[in-house]
Amino acid sequence: MHIPDAMITGPICPLTTALAAGLVGAAAFAAVRKKAPIQPGRFAAVTALIFVLQMLNYPISGATSGHLMGGVLAAGLLGIPLAILSLTLVLFVQAIFFGDGGITVLGANILLMAGMGAASGGLLYRFLTPHSQNTLQRHLAMAFAAWASVVSAAALCALFLASGSEVSFFHVLGPMLQVHGLIGLGEALLTLMMMAAVKAWPRLILPMAGALFLTPFASGYPDGLEFVAEHFQLPEGIALFTAPMPDYSFPFLPEMLSVMVAGLAGILLCQMLGAAMVRGLEKIPASRMQRS
Secondary structure, eight states: OOOOBTSSOSTHHHHHHHHHHHHHHHHHHHHHHOSSOOOHHHHHHHHHHHHHHHTOOEEETTTEEEOOOOHHHHHHHHOHHHHHHHHHHHHHHHHHHHOOSOSTTHHHHHIIIIIIIIIIHHHHHHHHOSSOOOHHHHHHHHHHHHHHHHHHHHHHHHHHHHHSSSSOHHHHHHHHHHHHHHHHHHHHHHHHHHHHHHHHSTTOHHHHHHHHHHGGGSOOSOBHHHHHHHHTTOOOOBOSSOOSSGGGOOTTSOHHHHHHHHHHHHHHHHHHHHHHHHHHHHTSOHHHHHHO
């Protein structure tokens, strides 16, 4: 659900940028104020895992594909504040280095995936299981929160599309909910699978390596937003610049190897930037944040 540049224009772009900046700032504030220390390696590894999992488009009905949004997964592994920062970093890396999602609409994409995915989805899961020790109940709650995060993000995306183009909100809302309701089922299943995988391999190397190996076999069908855009005459997105690895490809390499090398590059970028972000947060005294 990456909105490209030029699909939405006008005041909605600076407005969503400001709202996203507030969301990220609040998440950083909450992360610094937490008494538990932030682990740079853990944050970097989860961020890299979310990045590579988002490369794995899976087919759904109607020649459409979806991919993991990962908000509830990140919230379950890192807590909500750090999950918001993790998804934001993933979106930044995707937009700058791979041309996936626009620069002018980065704020909108942050609100969709970090806001509705990590924040709203994480809060919903927490609300549904405040003190529950029942494993089945927690799994069902996590699956529902993951599904709901995708559907709510689709509804918000429809609002952004209507506010930043000539398309009618109700014209695009139904198709967005219909397509992403199915994608949300995949989100729920993958979230539970990855939570189980992380418990089995807490260092995340094996889940990350497995996902990277599968990247060349990802579905080539358009994702949910692209499908709706094609069938309901939404404005076409454009690329404002040529990314170093456009469409997750590495220059001068065969296609399958190219995708894997680009994925590995993205993993390394997320690891390095994620560790740097946490070390930057650690340099901010919590006492200063409390007084401000």
